[in-house]
Amino acid sequence: MYGIFVFMHIIVCIGLILVVLFQAGKGAGLGNLFGGGGGDQLFSAPSGSAFIKKLTTGMAVVFMITSVGLTILTGQRNRRSLLEQIPMPGGASAPVAP
Numbered sequence: 857m858y859g860i861f862v863f864m865h866i867i868v869c870i871g872l873i874l875v876v877l878f879q880a881g882k883g884a885g886l887g888n889l890f891g892g893g894g895g896d897q898l899f900s901a902p903s904g905s906a907f908i909k910k911l912t913t914g915m916a917v918v919f920m921i922t923s924v925g926l927t928i929l930t931g932q933r934n935r936r937s938l939l940e941q942i943p944m945p946g947g948a949s950a951p952v953a954p
Contacts, residue, residue: 858929865922872915
């Protein structure tokens with residue numbers, strides 16, 4: 857379950873970065889990179905602009921849900937810290953949490 861959330865989170869992160877970069881901003885953004893001045897015609901139409909905004913919003917919501925899910929799943933895992941597993945020098949051992 858944890859691995860599925862991590863995989864989804866990474867995919868959504870990459871997708872969200874790409875969607876935000878392809879949006880045309882005040883400086884025309886990365887949308888004009890592949891074709892000069894006419895590169896943003898796909899996103900400049902009202903339907904294209906509404907679609908890209910809805911896609912960005914949807915991906916942001918999924919990003920937040922996976923972030924909260926990963927936080928909850930990480931808190932439920934019964935793993936100790938790596939530092940607690942290393943024996944202390946001098947024979948003293950680190951206190952183990954119940």
